[in-house]
Amino acid sequence: MTDQSSSPSAALRQLLISYADANYPSTRIEYLPHPPSPLEFLRIVSRNRPMIIRNAMTDWPAMGAGDGDKKWTVEYLKQQMGNAEVAVAETPLGNADSIIEHEGAEYFVKPCTRPHPFSNFLTDLISTNTTPNPSTILYAQSQDSNLTHEYTALALDVPPAIPWASIALDQPVPDALNLWIGNHHSVSSLHKDPYQNLYGVVLGTKIFTLINPFGVAAAQEKKVLNATYVKRDDGEFVVTKDQITSWGGQDALESTITWPARDLEHYFSLPDDERNMALEQIADDDPLKWVKLSTPMRVEVHAGEMLYLPALWYHQVAQRVDETEDVCVAVNYWYDMDFAGPFVSTASFVRNMTLLALKSEQEQDSQSLA
Amino acid sequence: MTDQSSSPSAALRQLLISYADANYPSTRIEYLPHPPSPLEFLRIVSRNRPMIIRNAMTDWPAMGAGDGDKKWTVEYLKQQMGNAEVAVAETPLGNADSIIEHEGAEYFVKPCTRPHPFSNFLTDLISTNTTPNPSTILYAQSQDSNLTHEYTALALDVPPAIPWASIALDQPVPDALNLWIGNHHSVSSLHKDPYQNLYGVVLGTKIFTLINPFGVAAAQEKKVLNATYVKRDDGEFVVTKDQITSWGGQDALESTITWPARDLEHYFSLPDDERNMALEQIADDDPLKWVKLSTPMRVEVHAGEMLYLPALWYHQVAQRVDETEDVCVAVNYWYDMDFAGPFVSTASFVRNMTLLALKSEQEQDSQSLA
Numbered sequence: 037m038t039d040q041s042s043s044p045s046a047a048l049r050q051l052l053i054s055y056a057d058a059n060y061p062s063t064r065i066e067y068l069p070h071p072p073s074p075l076e077f078l079r080i081v082s083r084n085r086p087m088i089i090r091n092a093m094t095d096w097p098a099m100g101a102g103d104g105d106k107k108w109t110v111e112y113l114k115q116q117m118g119n120a121e122v123a124v125a126e127t128p129l130g131n132a133d134s135i136i137e138h139e140g141a142e143y144f145v146k147p148c149t150r151p152h153p154f155s156n157f158l159t160d161l162i163s164t165n166t167t168p169n170p171s172t173i174l175y176a177q178s179q180d181s182n183l184t185h186e187y188t189a190l191a192l193d194v195p196p197a198i199p200w201a202s203i204a205l206d207q208p209v210p211d212a213l214n215l216w217i218g219n220h221h222s223v224s225s226l227h228k229d230p231y232q233n234l235y236g237v238v239l240g241t242k243i244f245t246l247i248n249p250f251g252v253a254a255a256q257e258k259k260v261l262n263a264t265y266v267k268r269d270d271g272e273f274v275v276t277k278d279q280i281t282s283w284g285g286q287d288a289l290e291s292t293i294t295w296p297a298r299d300l301e302h303y304f305s306l307p308d309d310e311r312n313m314a315l316e317q318i319a320d321d322d323p324l325k326w327v328k329l330s331t332p333m334r335v336e337v338h339a340g341e342m343l344y345l346p347a348l349w350y351h352q353v354a355q356r357v358d359e360t361e362d363v364c365v366a367v368n369y370w371y372d373m374d375f376a377g378p379f380v381s382t383a384s385f386v387r388n389m390t391l392l393a394l395k396s397e398q399e400q401d402s403q404s405l406a
Numbered sequence: 407m408t409d410q411s412s413s414p415s416a417a418l419r420q421l422l423i424s425y426a427d428a429n430y431p432s433t434r435i436e437y438l439p440h441p442p443s444p445l446e447f448l449r450i451v452s453r454n455r456p457m458i459i460r461n462a463m464t465d466w467p468a469m470g471a472g473d474g475d476k477k478w479t480v481e482y483l484k485q486q487m488g489n490a491e492v493a494v495a496e497t498p499l500g501n502a503d504s505i506i507e508h509e510g511a512e513y514f515v516k517p518c519t520r521p522h523p524f525s526n527f528l529t530d531l532i533s534t535n536t537t538p539n540p541s542t543i544l545y546a547q548s549q550d551s552n553l554t555h556e557y558t559a560l561a562l563d564v565p566p567a568i569p570w571a572s573i574a575l576d577q578p579v580p581d582a583l584n585l586w587i588g589n590h591h592s593v594s595s596l597h598k599d600p601y602q603n604l605y606g607v608v609l610g611t612k613i614f615t616l617i618n619p620f621g622v623a624a625a626q627e628k629k630v631l632n633a634t635y636v637k638r639d640d641g642e643f644v645v646t647k648d649q650i651t652s653w654g655g656q657d658a659l660e661s662t663i664t665w666p667a668r669d670l671e672h673y674f675s676l677p678d679d680e681r682n683m684a685l686e687q688i689a690d691d692d693p694l695k696w697v698k699l700s701t702p703m704r705v706e707v708h709a710g711e712m713l714y715l716p717a718l719w720y721h722q723v724a725q726r727v728d729e730t731e732d733v734c735v736a737v738n739y740w741y742d743m744d745f746a747g748p749f750v751s752t753a754s755f756v757r758n759m760t761l762l763a764l765k766s767e768q769e770q771d772s773q774s775l776a
Contacts, residue, residue: 044414047762051755058745075445075574082452083747204445249748375428377453378619382752385421389759392417 044393048253051386052329053315055250059085062248062331063312074203077344081204081232084346084379086246088335092342093236098193098367099340106339107193108238110158110361116189117154123178123186124152127222127265128273130173134225135260135297138275143263144293145275149178150267158217162362165219171271175222181212183367190215194367198234205232205371212370219357219364226255226296226352231370233345235337240364241356242337245300249348249383251330252390255296262291296350303327304334347373348383414763418623421756422699423685425620429455432618432701433682444573447714451574451602454716454749456616458705462712463606468563468737469710476709477563478608480528480731486559487524493548493556494522497592497635498643500543504595505630505667508645513633514663515645519548520637528587532732535589541641545592551582553737560585564737568604571741575602580739587735589727596625596666596722601740603715605707610734611726612707615670619718619753621700622760625666632661666720673697674704717743718753 056062071092072080080087093099098108125132125147132147152160157174164170176182183191197209211231228249235242247254262278278291303311303324311328318328337343339358345351355364373380426432441462442450450457463469468478495502495517502517522530527544534540546552553561567579581601598619605612617624632648648661673681673694681698688698707713709728715721725734743750 042762044759044762047755047758050758051751054754055748055751058751059747075448078445078448078452079576082448083744085747206449250752374453377429377455378425378749378752381421381425381428382620382748382756384424385417385756385759386752388417388420389414389755392412392414 043396044389045397048386048390048393049329051250052326052331055248056315056329056331059083059248063333065246065333065335072200074200077200078204080344081346084249084348086244086333086335086346086349087344088337089342089344090340092198093238093340096194096236096238098190098238106238108190108365110162110363113190113365114155114158117187119153119155120186120189121151122154122157122176123149123182124157125149125175125177125222126267126273127173127175128171130175130222132175132177132222132224133227135258135295136263136275138263142258142260142297143275143277144260144295146262146264147175148265148267148273158363161217161219164221165357165362170221172267173221174218176215176217177222177224179212179214181214183213183215187215194236198369201232201234201369201371205374207371210234210369210371214368214370216366216368217363218355219362220355222355224351224353226298226300226350228255228296228348228350229370230347230373232347232373233343233368233370235343235345235366235368237337237339237341237343238365238367239339239358239361240366241339242343242364242366243334243354243356244337244343244345245304245332245334245352245354246345247300247330247332247350249350250386251326251332251350252387253326253394254298254330254332255350256298257294258297259292259294260297262293298327300327300332300334300352303332348380413766414759415767418756418760418763419699421620422696422701425618426685426699426701429453429618433703435616435703435705441570444570447570448574450714451716454619454718456614456703456705456716456719457714458707459712459714460710462568463608463710466564466606466608468560468608476608478560478735480532480733483560483735484525484528487557488559489523489525490556490559491521492524492527492546493519493552494527495519495545495547495592496637496643497543497545498541500545500592502545502547502592502594503597505628505665506633506645508633512628512630512667513645513647514630514665516632516634517545518635518637518643528733531587531589534591535727535732540591542637543591544588546585546587547592547594549582549584551584553583553585557585564606568739571602571604571739575741575744577741580604580741582740584738584740585735586738587733588725589732589734590725592725594721594723596668596670596720598625598666598718598720599740600717600743602717602743603713604739604741605713605715606737606739607707607709607711607713608735608737609709609728609731610736611709612713612734612736613704613724613726614707614713614715615674615702615704615722615724616715617670617700617702617720619720620756621696621702621720622757623696623764624668624700624702625720626668627664628667629662629664630667632663668697670697670702670704670722673702718750 068089100106127147136145161174265273266276280291438459470476497517506515531544635643636646650661
C-alpha cells in the first residue's frame, strides 16, 4: 500500500488501522459483569470505547428491583399513564430521522409527530407487531428528556441519574432522560450525538450498529435538504420541505443538514471472512474500503443490560419486542460530553481531513475515467 | 483565511485554533492547591492538560515531612551517598540530548556519561555556579529509574509511588523514578515522552517550556544523525557519530533519529502583544506561524510544587539553583501512558498530516520562488 504520509487518504487509512490495533479486538464489545466504580467508569469514558454493563439496573423499580418480576409490563404502563397524551413519531416505513429520496432529490426527513393517548398508542403499536407492512409505524421517541415531563407517572420507577456516572463525570444529573417505546418496524438511521450515553433496556432487545468517531468516511455524510413527513387526512405521508422564515424580504431559504447516508446492512451481510480480513489487505478500489477500515460492530443489548455508548460514536438502532409483553422499552441517560482536552478538536480534524481525502479520491477517479 | 477543509495546512491551522479555544486559556497553566483525589486526577489526565499541584509533597521525608526543614540539603545528600559512584552527563555547553551542528551536518548528540563519586560531583557542580562558561557542564540525569539503584541511599526519603496517581492510572508503581541534580548551565532541548509524568521539585526551580502534542509543526522535527560526545584526555569534547553494527558483511550503517529542532527562546522574547495576538490574525507567511498557533506556555515549578506533565507534550527544561543549597534537585515519576482509546492514534495522525502540510507548504514556496 501507499506511504502513510504520502496523501491525506493514506494517512487516514493508517489512522483507522492504528486505532483498530490499539483497541483490539475493535469489532467486539466488552462486557462488565457488574456496574463500575466511578473511577472505573471514568477510565472507560477516557478510552471512548463502548461497553455492555450487566446488573446495573437490578435496583430499578421498573425492573422489579431485584425480585425478578418486572414492574414495567404493558398492563402496568397503561394503568400508570392512562389516557395522558404522549408525542408519537409516525412514519410510513419506520424511518424516523433518516435520508429519503423523493422526487429526484435527497431529504433528511423528520417524522410526523402527533399526540396520542398513551393507552391507545400501546394498543395500536402492539397491533402492528404481526403486520408485515403497516401503513403507519409508531414509535415513542421524543428525545427531550420526556421522562421528566410527558412520562412523570413513570419517572419514579427509574433512577433520576446513574450514580457512578454522575460522580465520574461530575454532573449531578444527566442533561436528558428519555423513554423509548417501539417495535421491530422502526429502525433509526446512522447518526451520532455529543453525549455520553447510558442506554438501559427494560423490555425486549436493542440492536446497535456502531462505528467509531473516526469512521467519518464509512458514515458517508451528505448535505441534504431538511424535510418533515406530513400526514394527510387520508393517512398518506407527504414529504414536505422545511422552510426557514425569510428575513428582510428575501425569498424563503432552503434548510439543509449534514447527515450520514450509509446503510450498513450490505456490510453485515458479507461473508465473515470478508468482514474479518486483515485491514492491511483491503484494496484501495474496494467500494467498501472505508467501511471495512472503520471496523463497525453490531451488538445486541438485552433486557437488563445497559450499553455505554461513548460520545460521537455513530450508531444505528433496531429493536425486537419482548416475548411476553410485545413491546420494546428502553431508558437512556444523556450526560454532557467534555469539550476540553484533545478529543473533540482532533475528532473534528479527522472529519475535515476525511472530507479532503474523499474529495481528492473522487477527483482522481474522475481523472482516470476521463 | 483559507477554508478549513481546503488543504491539510488549513485544516491543521483550524485544529490548533479549536484546541486552544476548547482549552482556554491555553497559554496559562492551572494550579491545584491540594493533591487531587484519584478520580480528580483521572479527569485531569483525560484532558491531557498540564497542571501544577501544590502541597503534594508535604509528607515526603525529603521535604521534611511538613516540619518545614528540608531533609535534602547538600550536606545530608553527601552524607547519605558518600563516595558511591553515580552516572553524570558531561557536555561542553549544557546541551544534553539535543541537535548540534558539527562540520556542516546536524547531529543529535548524547552527553558523555561517566561515573563520579557522588560527593565530588556535588562539589564540582556547585563550584561552576558562578562560572560564566565552565569547560565541562555536569548534570546527574540518568533516566533509568536511578532512584531505585544508583541512589538507593536516598530512595526512602521519597515515596515509591504517588498514591492518587497509582490508583487513577491502575499502576501500583510507576515505570521509573528518576532523580535530577543540576544547575542553570544545563538546558534540555525540546522533546516528548510517552509517559504521564509527575515532576516534584525539591530544591530550586525548574522552568518548563511546553507545547501541546498537536504542535508538531512548532516543534520542527528533523531527522538527523545520532552522535555522542566523547571527552578526550585533554578535556576537549568531540562529537562522534554513532555506528550501527553491520549485519552480513555490509558496511557500518549510520544511525538516525527524529527530534525537535526548535528553540523557543526567540518566541518568548517577542513582545507580549505579538505572542498573545488572536490566533485567527496570524498571517500565513509569518515565519513563527506554527509556533504561535500552538500557543506554547512557559511555567516555573518551584520547590515543593509538582508539575503534572501529560504524555506526549513537548517540553524543554531549564533550572535555577536553590538560594541556600546552590543546587537544583527534582524527582520525577513516570507512569505508562494508555495506548488504547483515541489519543495515541489521533496524535500520530496529526503528526503525519503535519508532515504532509509542511511538505506542501515548502513545495508552494519553492514554486513561487521559481
